[in-house]
Structures are given as structure tokens and as C-alpha cells.
Amino acid sequence: METTLRSLFRYFLGGLVFIVPLAVTVYFIVEFFNWLDNLLGLPYPGLGFAIILVAITLIGYLTSNLAFKTITQWFDQGINRIPMVKLIYSSIKDLIGAFVGDKKKFSKPVLVLMNKENQLYQIGFVTQHDLSELGLKDMISVYLPHAYNFSGDHFVISKDRVTSLNISGPVAMKYVVSGGVSGFKPEA
Secondary structure (H helix, E strand, O other): OHHHHHHHHHHHHHHHHHHHHHHHHHHHHHHHHHHHHHHHOOOOOOHHHHHHHHHHHHHHHHHOOHHHHHHHHHHHHHHOOOHHHHHHHHHHHHHHHHHOOOOOOOOOEEEEEEEOOOOEEEEEEEEEOOEHHHOEOOEEEEEEEOOOOOOEEEEEEEHHHEEEOOOOHHHHHHHHHOOOOOOOOOOO
16 A cells, blocks of 8 residues: 555656646746737737747847948947947847857857865856956856845956857856756757
């Protein structure tokens, strides 16, 4: 009887591990669709997402066009002349550009020696390889994301305390953000 209860409990936990992430993911996707539909005042579920997806793709296509690139550059120059708006706009643009596009910054995962005495290391991402403009010849800029959070710390670190890792940026980011739970297996 006791082994049957243990088996049932193990099955329950196995089901929980499968169902909870699936349910939470579906919940957030449904809520996101509802939020978009309500924002646009649309009566059909998912139509707001489809419209925004098409609009973003169309804008992406237009911005890759040479004539539209000039307009985009003028727009960026205009926005960058407005003091507080420039700070917000350029920071968000740089952050998004760090994840997608030609200027990806989180593609070089490294292991950083944080405490030599205790052999404490942390995984991070090189964001700048050359800080000589700041007079920091042998230093690099490393971003250290936090686990289970959309935040992190930025450090300027001596190059000799940093070791390159032989894994992809997305795999390293998933590992760090999951608190090490995800392991190093690439997405299938």
C-alpha cells in the first residue's frame, strides 16, 4: 500500500512538472492576446496579435529598403535631439539591438572569476571588447544577468579574469536565467 501511494505521488509530481509550465505559458499567451485585442478594440480573439505581427513585419521590410533607411536615420536624429526622449529611445533601441539584428551583444558567453580566494565564478556576456577610449586598455565590459529575472549587473572586468565559454549565447542566457536548472542543451 505504501509503495502504491509513493508511486501515485511520484506520478502526481511528474504531471505537475508537465502541466504547470504548460498552463502558465498558455495563460500568459491568452492574456497577451486579450490585452492586444482590448487595446485595439477588436471583437475577435487573436486578431490584434495578427494585425500587430503583420504591421511590425511590414515596417521591418520597409526599414530594410534604402529609401526608407534615410527616413529612419532622419527620425533617429530627430529623436536624439530631444534630451529625455533620447535617453529612453536610444537605451531601448540598444537593448533590443543587443538581442536581435546585426549588433547582437549577448552572443559571447564568458566565465568570470568573481572571487579568486573562494573560486567563485559567474557566467556573463561580453558587451564591449575594447575600453581603450576610457583609458582601460586591459579591461572589457561584461553583463551578468540575474536568475529568474529580467535584470542583471554590468561590470568592467580585467581580461585575465574572463574565460570564453564554448556554448552559444542563447544557451548560456537560458542557463543563467533559469538559475542553472536548464543545463547546456541547445534548443531542438
